Amino acid sequence: MSKKQHQIDASILANTHLQGEYFRLDLYAPEIARDARPGQFIHLQVPDLEHRILRRPFSIFDTDPQSGRLSIVYKTVGEGTFKLSTCVAGQNVNLIGPLGIGFTEPTGNQRSILVAGGFGCAATFLFAKRAAIKPVVLIGGRSSIDILLQDEYKALGCDLRISTDDGTMGHKGLVTDLLKVALREMPGALVASCGPNPMLKAVGNIDENAEISLEQPMCCGVGACFACVIKLKDDNDDGWRFARSCMEGPVFKAHKVWWD
Numbered sequence: 001m002s003k004k005q006h007q008i009d010a011s012i013l014a015n016t017h018l019q020g021e022y023f024r025l026d027l028y029a030p031e032i033a034r035d036a037r038p039g040q041f042i043h044l045q046v047p048d049l050e051h052r053i054l055r056r057p058f059s060i061f062d063t064d065p066q067s068g069r070l071s072i073v074y075k076t077v078g079e080g081t082f083k084l085s086t087c088v089a090g091q092n093v094n095l096i097g098p099l100g101i102g103f104t105e106p107t108g109n110q111r112s113i114l115v116a117g118g119f120g121c122a123a124t125f126l127f128a129k130r131a132a133i134k135p136v137v138l139i140g141g142r143s144s145i146d147i148l149l150q151d152e153y154k155a156l157g158c159d160l161r162i163s164t165d166d167g168t169m170g171h172k173g174l175v176t177d178l179l180k181v182a183l184r185e186m187p188g189a190l191v192a193s194c195g196p197n198p199m200l201k202a203v204g205n206i207d208e209n210a211e212i213s214l215e216q217p218m219c220c221g222v223g224a225c226f227a228c229v230i231k232l233k234d235d236n237d238d239g240w241r242f243a244r245s246c247m248e249g250p251v252f253k254a255h256k257v258w259w260d
């Protein structure tokens with residue numbers, strides 16, 4: 001484990017139901033809160049799940065290095081996340097982090113656009129928080145219940161634009177429709193994105209220099225098991241090689257990803 005990665009028992013500060021199947025978990029994890037960068041993740045051992053020993057990866061949503069708070073936003077999809085949703089303040093959770101390579105952060109006056117699908121907006125929040133010029137933030141979901149963290153992004157001063165597949169909030173259609181508009185307004189802006197793979201592929205088709213965060217299923221999270229491999233174009237772009245998403249990612253340049 002590198003000096004910047006820590007394995008700790010973090011105490012739960014709060015485990016809050018947000019809406020629908022989404023929760024926010026606040027942890028006291030000062031070492032990870034101090035060292036975390038936008039787009040990195042933690043690997044979390046869900047307590048009292050002895051028959052399933054594998055950790056679960058979650059993007060680092062927010063940190064407060066002064067108080068030592070580290071927060072994630074999660075969706076209940078299976079046994080681990082359902083169990084996590086029953087955890088209470090004061091319980092300890094074992095974490096490894098911060099892990100992976102995150103987003104390139106904008107420099108100086110560089111403009112940026114964040115494109116997020118569902119809980120992908122958790123992975124891009126620290127980027128917005130640390131950016132000197134606040135990004136345009138595009139959040140898409142199936143329905144209004146899937147649109148998260150609006151207040152948090154607005155509080156940062158971001159220009160927030162929403163899309164839903166069913167038209168229950170914002171633009172009726174795809175979040176990539178909003179990306180095309182935003183790029184016409186801000187040509188050359190840095191694009192960073194997290195969400196489902198079809199959305200990330202579409203983002204890459206619009207801007208091949210976009211940075212996309214892949215949520216590839218993981219086992220060890222630290223480079224040992226190769227469960228998380230994806231195909232990356234090789235240096236000459238005429239073939240491909242395997243890359244471990246937990247080590248070389250989860251953030252990749254869109255044009256380097258080899259989609260099957």
Ligand SMILES: Cc1cc2nc3c(=O)[nH]c(=O)nc-3n(C[C@H](O)[C@H](O)[C@H](O)COP(=O)(O)OP(=O)(O)OC[C@H]3O[C@@H](n4cnc5c(N)ncnc54)[C@H](O)[C@@H]3O)c2cc1C
Pocket residue numbers: 041056057058059060072073074075076077078079080081082119122123214215216217218250
């Ligand atoms: C780098 C990274 C960052 C992530 N960040 C977040 C986050 O911020 N918030 C969040 O809610 N989830 C995030 N995930 C996904 C999260 O890790 C899984 O949803 C979780 O591990 C599922 O555990 P489970 O035991 O509840 O479900 P399981 O019982 O393991 O699986 C239940 C269902 O969830 C699906 N699933 C499992 N893993 C993933 C995955 N990696 N991506 C998509 N679907 C999956 C399975 O295919 C299955 O259908 C992230 C994943 C990665 C790799």
Ligand code: FES
Pocket residue numbers: 217218219220221222223224225226227228229244245246247
């Ligand atoms: S999850 Fe084990 S190598 Fe990436």
